[in-house]
Amino acid sequence: MAKEDDKSRVQDKGKGKADDAKPENGINGANDATKDGKKDGDTGLPATEELSEEDQKLKDELDMLVERLTESDKSLYKPALEAIKTSIKTSTSSMTAVPKPLKFLRPHYEKLGEAYESWPAGEEKDSLADTLSVLGMTYSDDEDRRDTLKYRLLAPSNSDDIGSWGHEYMRHLALEIGQEYQQRLDDDKDVHDIRNLVMGSIVPFFLSHNAEADAVDILSELEGIEQIQKHVDENTYARVCLYMVSMVPLLTYPDNDRFLRTAHDIYVRFNQLTQAMSLAVRLNDMELIKSDFAATSDKALKRQLAFILGRARICIDFEGEDADDVELQECLNNTKLPEHFKSLAKELNVLDPKIPEDIYKSHLESSRTAGLTNTDSARHNLASAFVNAFVNAGFGEDKLMLVEGGVKQSWIWKVKEEGMISTAASAGMIMLWDVEMGLDKIDAYTYVPEEQIKAGAALAMGIMNSGVRLDSDPTMALLGDLEGKSQPHKLACIMGLGLAYAGSNKEDLLEILLPLVTDTSLDMETSAMAALSLGFAFVGSAQSDVSEAIIQTFLDEDRSTQLKDKWTRFMTLALALLYFGQQEEVDVVLETLKAIEHPMSKPASVLAEICAWTGTGAVLKLQQLLHICNDHIEDKDEEEEGDKKEDGEKRDVSGDQLVQAYAVIGLSLVALGEDVGQEMVLRQFGHLMHYGEANIRKAVPLAMGLISPSNPQMKVYDTLSRYSHDNDIDVAINAIFAMGILGAGTNNARLAQLLRQLASYYHRDANALFMVRIAQGLLHMGKGTLSISPFHSDRSVLSRVGAAGLLTVAVSLIDNPKAFILGDNHYMLYWLVTAMNPRFLVTLDEDLKPLQVNVRVGQAVDVVGQAGRPKTITGWQTQSTPVLLGHGERAELEDEEWICLTNVMEGICILKKNPDWQSP
Numbered sequence: 017m018a019k020e021d022d023k024s025r026v027q028d029k030g031k032g033k034a035d036d037a038k039p040e041n042g043i044n045g046a047n048d049a050t051k052d053g054k055k056d057g058d059t060g061l062p063a064t065e066e067l068s069e070e071d072q073k074l075k076d077e078l079d080m081l082v083e084r085l086t087e088s089d090k091s092l093y094k095p096a097l098e099a100i101k102t103s104i105k106t107s108t109s110s111m112t113a114v115p116k117p118l119k120f121l122r123p124h125y126e127k128l129g130e131a132y133e134s135w136p137a138g139e140e141k142d143s144l145a146d147t148l149s150v151l152g153m154t155y156s157d158d159e160d161r162r163d164t165l166k167y168r169l170l171a172p173s174n175s176d177d178i179g180s181w182g183h184e185y186m187r188h189l190a191l192e193i194g195q196e197y198q199q200r201l202d203d204d205k206d207v208h209d210i211r212n213l214v215m216g217s218i219v220p221f222f223l224s225h226n227a228e229a230d231a232v233d234i235l236s237e238l239e240g241i242e243q244i245q246k247h248v249d250e251n252t253y254a255r256v257c258l259y260m261v262s263m264v265p266l267l268t269y270p271d272n273d274r275f276l277r278t279a280h281d282i283y284v285r286f287n288q289l290t291q292a293m294s295l296a297v298r299l300n301d302m303e304l305i306k307s308d309f310a311a312t313s314d315k316a317l318k319r320q321l322a323f324i325l326g327r328a329r330i331c332i333d334f335e336g337e338d339a340d341d342v343e344l345q346e347c348l349n350n351t352k353l354p355e356h357f358k359s360l361a362k363e364l365n366v367l368d369p370k371i372p373e374d375i376y377k378s379h380l381e382s383s384r385t386a387g388l389t390n391t392d393s394a395r396h397n398l399a400s401a402f403v404n405a406f407v408n409a410g411f412g413e414d415k416l417m418l419v420e421g422g423v424k425q426s427w428i429w430k431v432k433e434e435g436m437i438s439t440a441a442s443a444g445m446i447m448l449w450d451v452e453m454g455l456d457k458i459d460a461y462t463y464v465p466e467e468q469i470k471a472g473a474a475l476a477m478g479i480m481n482s483g484v485r486l487d488s489d490p491t492m493a494l495l496g497d498l499e500g501k502s503q504p505h506k507l508a509c510i511m512g513l514g515l516a517y518a519g520s521n522k523e524d525l526l527e528i529l530l531p532l533v534t535d536t537s538l539d540m541e542t543s544a545m546a547a548l549s550l551g552f553a554f555v556g557s558a559q560s561d562v563s564e565a566i567i568q569t570f571l572d573e574d575r576s577t578q579l580k581d582k583w584t585r586f587m588t589l590a591l592a593l594l595y596f597g598q599q600e601e602v603d604v605v606l607e608t609l610k611a612i613e614h615p616m617s618k619p620a621s622v623l624a625e626i627c628a629w630t631g632t633g634a635v636l637k638l639q640q641l642l643h644i645c646n647d648h649i650e651d652k653d654e655e656e657e658g659d660k661k662e663d664g665e666k667r668d669v670s671g672d673q674l675v676q677a678y679a680v681i682g683l684s685l686v687a688l689g690e691d692v693g694q695e696m697v698l699r700q701f702g703h704l705m706h707y708g709e710a711n712i713r714k715a716v717p718l719a720m721g722l723i724s725p726s727n728p729q730m731k732v733y734d735t736l737s738r739y740s741h742d743n744d745i746d747v748a749i750n751a752i753f754a755m756g757i758l759g760a761g762t763n764n765a766r767l768a769q770l771l772r773q774l775a776s777y778y779h780r781d782a783n784a785l786f787m788v789r790i791a792q793g794l795l796h797m798g799k800g801t802l803s804i805s806p807f808h809s810d811r812s813v814l815s816r817v818g819a820a821g822l823l824t825v826a827v828s829l830i831d832n833p834k835a836f837i838l839g840d841n842h843y844m845l846y847w848l849v850t851a852m853n854p855r856f857l858v859t860l861d862e863d864l865k866p867l868q869v870n871v872r873v874g875q876a877v878d879v880v881g882q883a884g885r886p887k888t889i890t891g892w893q894t895q896s897t898p899v900l901l902g903h904g905e906r907a908e909l910e911d912e913e914w915i916c917l918t919n920v921m922e923g924i925c926i927l928k929k930n931p932d933w934q935s936p
Contacts, residue, residue: 075120078103082124085144086131093140100147105180114154122154132167145171150181153188165192169209179221186221190230193218194237207238214238219247228255229881232263236271241278245285253286255881261295261812262880265633265690269599272632273299280304284311290918293321294809297328300556300597300816306332315341316862316926320917322347323924327808327853329483329519329817343864347924349485354450356858356924357410357801359866360898366799369414370407372400375796376789380772398435399786401427402845403793405442409852410798412450417443423460433468434840437504440472441843444479448849454480455490471508475843478512482849483817491516496528507545511843514549518850519817525553526561533565533587536574540581543569544590548824551590552850556597556816563605566591570612570620579616582835585674588620589827592627596816602628615671622675626682627823631806631814633690638697641686644679645704645712647672673711677830680704680715684723685823688806689814694723698732705739711831714746718826721754725822725851726803727903728759728767737770741777749787749833756791757822761855762902763800771795783838790837790845801900803855804848810876810906810920821850857907858924859897859914867927868896869914876906 067075077099084096100121107115121128128148135141145167152163168178168189179186193210200207214234222231235241241260248256257279264272276295283292289312296304309321309332318338325332326348338344346352361367401416404427408414416427417439428439440461447454458480461473474495481491495509495516510529517525532538532546547569550562566587569575578584595602602624609621622644629637649672683700687693698720705716717739720732736758739751752774759767771792778784797804805811806818824847828836836844861867874892889906901907907921913935914927 071116074103074116078117078120079124082121082128086127090140093135094143097140097143097147101143104147104150105182118151118154121151125151125155142171146178149189150185153185162192162196164189165196165210169213178217179225183225183227186218187227187230190214190218190222190234193234197238211238211240215240215243219244223247223249223252223256226883228252229259232256232259236263236275241271241274245278245282248282250286253282254288257282257291258879259881262878265693268634268636273599284308288919289317290320290324290920293324294813294920297324297330298813302332305330315344316928317917319344319347319864320926323926324809324918326350326353327923328813328815329850331485331520331522345487347864350449350483351451351486352864353484353854354410354412354448354453356866356898357449357854357856358412360801360854360856360858360900361411361799363898364801364900366801367411367413369411370796370799371415372403372407372789372793375403375407375792376775377772378775394430394432394435395782395786396789397427397430398438398842399789399793401431401435401439401442402842403789403796405445406793406797407799409445409802410448410450410854412447412453414446417446418457423464428461428469428472434842436466436468437472437475437508438843438845440469441475441479441508441846443473444476445846445849447476447480448482448852449480449484451481451484451486451490467502468504471502471504472843474505475508475512475515475846478509478515479846479849481512481516482518483853485520492524496524498528498532503542507542508843510542510545510549511846514545514552515846515849518552518820519555521554521557521559525550530561530565533562533569536572540575540578540583540587544581544583544586547590548586548593551593552817552820555593555820557594558598558601559594563591563594567605567608567612570609570614570617576614579614584616585619585827586824588616588623589824591620592623593820593823595624596627596820597630597814598628599632600628618671619674619678622678622682623827626678626685627820630685630819630823631689632686633688633693634686635693637686638683638693641679641682642700645676645683645708647676649673649676649709673709674831676709677711677715678827680708680712680719681722681823681826681830684719685819687723688819697723702735710744710746713742713744714750714832715830717747717751717754718829721757722822722826724903725757726760726762726805726855728762728764730766733758733764733767733770740770740774745781745784746831746833749784749838750829752784752787752791753829753833756794757804759795760804761794761797761800761802761852763796767795768792783834786838787833794848797852798854801854801856802852803903804851804853805855805903806851808853808922810922811904812920815851818851818853821847855901856923857897857899857901857921859916860924860926862926862928864926866898867914869927870894870896870910871899871907871921872910873899873901873905873907876904 081096081100084092100117104115104117107117125148128144128151132141132144132148135144149164149167149171152161152167155161155163164185178189193214197207197210200210218234219231222228222234231244231247232241235244244256260275260279264275267275276299280292280295280299283289283295289308293305293308296308305325309318309325312318312321322344332348334341334344358367404414404416419425428436431439443458443461444454447457458473458476461469461476464470477491477494491512495512498506498509501509510532513525513529529546529550533543533550535543547562547566550559554562569587570579591605595605605624606621609617609624625637626641680701683697687697701716701720704712708716717736720736724732733755736751736755740748740755742748742751752771755767755771771788775785775788775792778788804818804822806815806822807813808815825837825845828841828844836842857871859867859869859871872889872892872894874889877886877888877890879886879888889908894910899907901922909916909921912930913933915930917926917928
């Protein structure tokens with residue numbers, strides 16, 4: 017922190033030891049030499065210092081003034097003190113040298129201190145304390161002496177104008193206050209005088225002298241950050257809030273919460289509602305969100321706030337006039353998203369549908385046999401259905417599924433039983449967000465006799481409706497009735513509801529899905545999927561009915577045998593999702609889980625804790641998780657294992673091993689929000705990969721993918737590329753999937769080449785090849801226009817729904833990819849839909865009509881705490897909207913003809929004509 021540097025700088029300045037006693041800037045050399053006992057050569061005489069004539073004159077003058085202060089003539093005190101003060105204030109010095117008056121006065125410091133003790137109270141005594149407070153800076157190398165603060169508190173009448181001593185003095189004083197405050201708290205002493213000094217003099221000084229960071233730091237140390245609201249004005253609030261918000265990942269709970277709330281209140285006070293709304297979303301506080309939304313009557317601004325909430329997948333119901341404003345509803349419900357997305361596609365000229373072969377580019381694969389020796393063609397066709405779905409997602413057209421000849425000509429007949437579910441569901445991906453157009457096209461699949469295709473169509477409805485709300489709510493009508501449906505159809509409806517209403521807190525779902533969680537006669541698959549869908553719908557809301565139902569299931573005697581099922585992990589994940597981002601609030605559930613005697617209770621508590629702290633960068637949690645990874649698990653049931661191996665059965669992973677695998681995933685999720693933490697965690701993954709057991713090694717590649725989704729960093733994908741050739745095929749498959757996650761929607765050419773090489777390398781291994789195809793589909797997702805990064809609003813706000821989708825897919829692959837995605841439950845991949853969003857910038861006018869303006873797009877620059885008005889982007893190019901934004905890119909308007917209603921130009925932005933604009 018800046019304070020530490022200042023401290024050392026002041027210490028260097030004030031040391032006054034012989035090593036400082038160089039001829040040009042030494043304090044009285046003779047004194048120093050005697051003090052340190054250094055001799056000059058062998059003469060035994062103390063070293064004397066040559067002072068210039070000017071310095072000698074100043075020194076004599078100051079010596080004389082000090083003499084006057086120690087004499088008995090009181091009439092000389094005042095003019096002598098004034099002369100000393102003037103001398104100190106008017107002295108000039110370089111950045112590295114201590115001002116001369118302070119050097120020459122340092123030897124007299126003890127004498128002046130004694131004089132102070134002997135003087136009677138009065139104006140002169142206060143004035144001397146004022147001077148001693150400044151001289152005390154030269155003793156800052158002694159940790160326990162806080163003379164600057166001591167004498168400052170003894171001179172209350174002089175505290176109004178302490179700023180005149182300059183910046184260095186104020187920062188030094190702030191440093192001593194921090195130390196003194198901690199000590200007094202430890203000793204249970206009164207701190208009122210310190211608080212008054214800080215509030216009355218120091219904070220106002222810092223804020224009026226462009227040292228906003230120092231003001232925030234000192235209030236943070238005194239645990240009074242809320243007080244800063246009284247001192248900020250329209251010139252300082254923006255920098256203060258920027259600094260406060262960027263400190264949040266480095267703070268512990270509850271300080272991080274207090275900082276965000278204080279910044280939020282300041283933004284509201286200065287009418288910066290879009291910034292306030294982003295913070296309200298980060299705080300996950302529905303009351304704040306509603307009050308921010310109601311705080312303005314400006315139609316355009318209200319719509320902009322609705323777009324922000326729509327992006328965060330937060331639903332609020334309007335009252336009063338707002339309820340009649342159809343366009344406002346559309347902004348909040350994302351109903352116009354497909355239109356804006358296609359306008360971007362038109363601008364980039366990528367509207368034409370692509371086929372999987374355009375992605376595979378088999379002719380470039382090195383092995384001639386690639387693609388030909390595909391042993392399982394139905395399997396290959398299923399992979400193509402996924403690739404087709406990812407690549408054409410949201411464009412509404414493709415060449416495999418929604419073809420002219422209708423369902424009869426569709427790709428769906430080229431796959432086998434279970435594959436039909438995922439293939440039919442892929443139609444929902446292609447019609448993503450476009451519910452009105454998509455209903456008819458998907459409806460055609462419901463009239464086919466095959467149950468799997470009907471199930472796929474139901475899932476397609478849910479996928480298509482993800483993140484979009486319609487007043488007519490067709491999805492609830494079509495999927496809500498589960499009576500009399502076959503098992504696959506029922507499961508697909510349940511998952512479809514989870515996808516369609518993720519983050520909506522929709523109460524109607526409780527009636528439909530809660531009975532399925534608690535019904536002991538049902539198999540675990542149905543109950544777990546119902547719980548997971550509820551977890552998505554109520555993500556981060558700590559919904560008590562759902563959590564009680566899940567915990568009751570763990571306690572249920574009738575379920576004890578079922579709880580060993582592979583699906584149980586999704587039941588535990590559902591519980592964890594309810595506490596997403598809740599931080600300390602999760603402790604209640606952790607205590608409850610401790611009391612449950614069951615192998616799945618420990619993995620459940622680890623998952624819950626991970627979800628509660630996702631994106632916070634909390635260092636203590638990272639340490640805890642690393643600690644879990646360090647434990648060496650002995651196989652307790654080796655005999656049993658021997659028996660099982662004789663039966664040729666693959667043993668399911670034990671609870672303890674799952675705990676470790678979850679902890680690895682947790683490392684990346686907790687470190688998501690903070691760059692330094694990410695660097696450190698990536699290094700830890702290397703160690704875990706070297707020394708970890710098999711269960712940990714399988715999880716590491718997934719965790720590496722999750723730490724930077726849709727952000728292909730070279731150091732990460734090069735490492736994953738190595739892991740993709742690992743001896744353990746499960747590690748290799750997870751590494752391939754992680755490469756897809758890393759490059760999702762970026763069309764990264766280097767990754768595309770690596771995946772093509774993997775397709776040749778694994779052309780005889782059906783499972784690995786299937787995963788390579790999936791990764792290729794993810795890489796070219798939306799033809800390079802989509803992102804699955806859960807962060808938005810200039811990477812400051814974490815989408816809970818998006819992060820939940822990524823985590824769910826990771827959990828299904830974590831220990832054995834063949835259990836779900838490479839087995840019969842490949843449709844679990846579609847949970848990724850919740851994280852998918854266009855990475856565009858679309859500009860609209862106040863009537864929500866598209867508006868073409870020039871913007872500069874460049875790499876974002878961190879400007880926290882920088883002086884002046886630094887540039888916020890670098891290496892920019894000018895483009896006309898709509899434009900595509902890469903990871904870490906930022907856009908700003910080219911000129912001031914338009915005013916943007918939001919502070920972050922990303923997603924959908926409303927522009928207002930600038931009334932003061934004059935065209936050049």
